[in-house]
Amino acid sequence: MAETTAPAAARPARAAALAPRVKAALVLFVLFALVPPVVIALDDPFLILIATRILAYAIAAMALDLILGYGAMVSFGHAAYLGFGTYAVAILSSYGVSDLLLQMLGAILVSALFALVTGAISLRTRGVYFIMITLAFGQMAFFFFISLSAYGGDDGYGLSQRSTLFGSRVLENDVTLYYVTLAVLVGLFALCHRIVGSRFGRVLTGIRENPVRMEAIGFSPFRYQLTAFVISGCMTSVAGVLLANQAEFVSPAFMSWHRSGELIVMVVLGGIGTLTGAIGGAVAALLLEEVLGMMTEHWRLWFGVFLVLMVLFSPRGITGLVAQLRGRDGA
Amino acid sequence: MANLFVLQLLNGVQLGVLLFLIAAGLTLVFGIMDVVNLAHGVLYMVGAYFVATFAALTGSFWWGLLLMLPAAVAVGLILEVVVIRRLYARSHLDQVLATFGLVMIANETVKIVWGVSPLSVPMPEILSGSVPLMGPLQYPVYRIAIIIAGLAVAGGLYLVINHTRIGMLLRAGATNRMMVSALGIDIGKLFAMVFTLGAVLACFAGALVAPILSVDTGMGESVLILTFVVVVIGGIGSIKGAFLGALLVAIVDTLGGVFGPILLREVLDPSAAGQAGRMLAPMLVYILMAAILFARPAGLFGGRA
Numbered sequence: 001m002a003e004t005t006a007p008a009a010a011r012p013a014r015a016a017a018l019a020p021r022v023k024a025a026l027v028l029f030v031l032f033a034l035v036p037p038v039v040i041a042l043d044d045p046f047l048i049l050i051a052t053r054i055l056a057y058a059i060a061a062m063a064l065d066l067i068l069g070y071g072a073m074v075s076f077g078h079a080a081y082l083g084f085g086t087y088a089v090a091i092l093s094s095y096g097v098s099d100l101l102l103q104m105l106g107a108i109l110v111s112a113l114f115a116l117v118t119g120a121i122s123l124r125t126r127g128v129y130f131i132m133i134t135l136a137f138g139q140m141a142f143f144f145f146i147s148l149s150a151y152g153g154d155d156g157y158g159l160s161q162r163s164t165l166f167g168s169r170v171l172e173n174d175v176t177l178y179y180v181t182l183a184v185l186v187g188l189f190a191l192c193h194r195i196v197g198s199r200f201g202r203v204l205t206g207i208r209e210n211p212v213r214m215e216a217i218g219f220s221p222f223r224y225q226l227t228a229f230v231i232s233g234c235m236t237s238v239a240g241v242l243l244a245n246q247a248e249f250v251s252p253a254f255m256s257w258h259r260s261g262e263l264i265v266m267v268v269l270g271g272i273g274t275l276t277g278a279i280g281g282a283v284a285a286l287l288l289e290e291v292l293g294m295m296t297e298h299w300r301l302w303f304g305v306f307l308v309l310m311v312l313f314s315p316r317g318i319t320g321l322v323a324q325l326r327g328r329d330g331a
Numbered sequence: 332m333a334n335l336f337v338l339q340l341l342n343g344v345q346l347g348v349l350l351f352l353i354a355a356g357l358t359l360v361f362g363i364m365d366v367v368n369l370a371h372g373v374l375y376m377v378g379a380y381f382v383a384t385f386a387a388l389t390g391s392f393w394w395g396l397l398l399m400l401p402a403a404v405a406v407g408l409i410l411e412v413v414v415i416r417r418l419y420a421r422s423h424l425d426q427v428l429a430t431f432g433l434v435m436i437a438n439e440t441v442k443i444v445w446g447v448s449p450l451s452v453p454m455p456e457i458l459s460g461s462v463p464l465m466g467p468l469q470y471p472v473y474r475i476a477i478i479i480a481g482l483a484v485a486g487g488l489y490l491v492i493n494h495t496r497i498g499m500l501l502r503a504g505a506t507n508r509m510m511v512s513a514l515g516i517d518i519g520k521l522f523a524m525v526f527t528l529g530a531v532l533a534c535f536a537g538a539l540v541a542p543i544l545s546v547d548t549g550m551g552e553s554v555l556i557l558t559f560v561v562v563v564i565g566g567i568g569s570i571k572g573a574f575l576g577a578l579l580v581a582i583v584d585t586l587g588g589v590f591g592p593i594l595l596r597e598v599l600d601p602s603a604a605g606q607a608g609r610m611l612a613p614m615l616v617y618i619l620m621a622a623i624l625f626a627r628p629a630g631l632f633g634g635r636a
Contacts, residue, residue, distance in 0.1 A: 129567065301435065308432040312429065
């Protein structure tokens with residue numbers, strides 16, 4: 001049913017554009033896989049940690065793109081899920097559960113519950129309301145962890161060790177952690193790709209284009225959007241689990257609203273609604289941060305200037321600019 | 332107990348009045364221009380820094396407050412002309428990104444110009460000290476002055492919005508801005524005016540609170556989110572909603588922080604109650620927001636969701 005109702009003009013174009021996009025992602029993944037040998041050759045082990053951080057954020061940005069790009073839901077509270085992931089590591093390991101997969105499961109369960117409840121309330125609204133409400137719920141989670149004094153409150157909590165994988169402590173090795181993160185990224189990319197191409201993904205895109213029409217032909221936008229919202233939140237929390245292992249430290253700073261904003265920036269930089277773009281955007285944004293950070297302590301100033309200029313000097317905003325570069329009419 | 336209640340209620344009203352000053356501008360900008368402005372909290376911070384600077388230069392809080400006003404008008408106008416004006420026709424996503432960029436720029440600029448250490452503003456002589464309220468209870472004069480100043484501004488806004496031509500345009504713009512434009516009103520001018528008014532109100536709130544808070548770069552952030560909650564609860568575009576929402580949020584936030592643990596102690600043992608209370612108190616306003624939105628997705632006085 002979704003097949004026949006999707007905008008006829010956009011469909012073949014997207015089917016054709018999908019293949020190169022996947023190719024681009026594969027090229028990115030191969031490049032990522034080559035990072036550790038290069039870094040070892042350069043003899044700068046700190047770089048591998050930076051690269052792991054970038055991959056973890058790439059997962060989060062991709063998860064956000066799933067609802068931002070394909071569902072037009074501007075969630076400004078996604079850092080909360082990063083936080084659930086990081087605190088799942090801290091809290092579960094303090095109770096002796098140090099297995100990475102179990103910690104991911106815990107993070108996913110909490111995130112699913114939070115996303116289900118807050119999403120159900122947020123999705124009753126549109127536009128500006130949705131942005132502000134997701135922001136407020138994100139902030140609620142932020143304050144919750146600030147007052148969690150057992151885990152350091154505002155100051156955060158240092159992890160005594162990284163997660164274990166099937167009982168072994170292989171993740172203590174930075175390179176192993178990097179490749180595990182890469183594997184998760186590749187796996188989740190494949191999953192997102194499947195979701196986007198599925199009937200569910202088509203309905204979601206249809207709702208983005210015209211919710212009223214989708215409703216008229218018998219789809220409930222709310223259910224599809226809420227499902228996508230929950231999936232996206234769960235994936236983001238997986239990124240949080242990896243991030244906690246990368247930093248070996250958790251703190252509410254992972255879930256501040258600035259972080260949510262940065263996630264949106266990553267998605268938009270790479271081009272929304274492409275998945276591959278979100279990964280590229282995460283790399284670009286974090287590298288820009290690192291480079292600006294090396295040049296000046298006031299890198300945020302220049303990052304902000306860059307953002308404002310990009311929005312102002314692209315004729316229809318960044319969203320329009322990206323669509324233009326890709327040669328199709330932006331939605 | 333009754334004393335504590337009255338004291339905290341007054342604190343709540345004082346916070347509510349401040350939140351209202353900030354939320355009033357924000358709700359108009361949202362309602363009339365349909366612009367998401369994350370940089371609104373920045374204006375509150377800038378107001379506090381202005382009054383700190385001008386008060387230090389002139390040696391008087393009152394001169395500082397007076398000089399802050401034209402500076403706030405200038406900041407509001409410049410922001411509107413340089414950035415915000417170009418965002419009216421853009422998607423919400425573009426607005427979020429651009430104003431997020433502005434927040435970063437403003438926070439770093441403030442750090443560069445004024446340094447990272449917090450500033451303090453001396454309290455005006457005439458408003459320092461406390462007055463007896465009831466029984467042994469004393470309340471700082473300055474906080475009462477904030478409440479009075481805020482209520483006076485709220486009253487002024489009420490008169491302007493309900494009994495002047497400009498107010499009529501504002502109300503019309505919040506309801507249907509296309510129609511206002513079609514009727515021959517210079518919508519560009521109206522927008523610039525609304526934004527500047529909002530900027531001045533937010534700066535004024537920051538200036539008022541400067542003597543009782545430390546003035547630092549983070550001060551706009553927590554207030555921004557609370558203000559969003561106020562605007563969402565009150566309904567976008569509604570000044571009346573912003574006023575009631577601000578008082579509701581502030582009183583729930585203030586009383587919840589104090590009485591939450593006390594009430595919990597009735598059902599839990601003291602240490603668990605303390606812990607649970609500390610964790611629940613900051614979440615109360617968001618739970619309140621969720622409950623109100625669940626019943627009324629457009630807020631208490633919002634026309635459209």
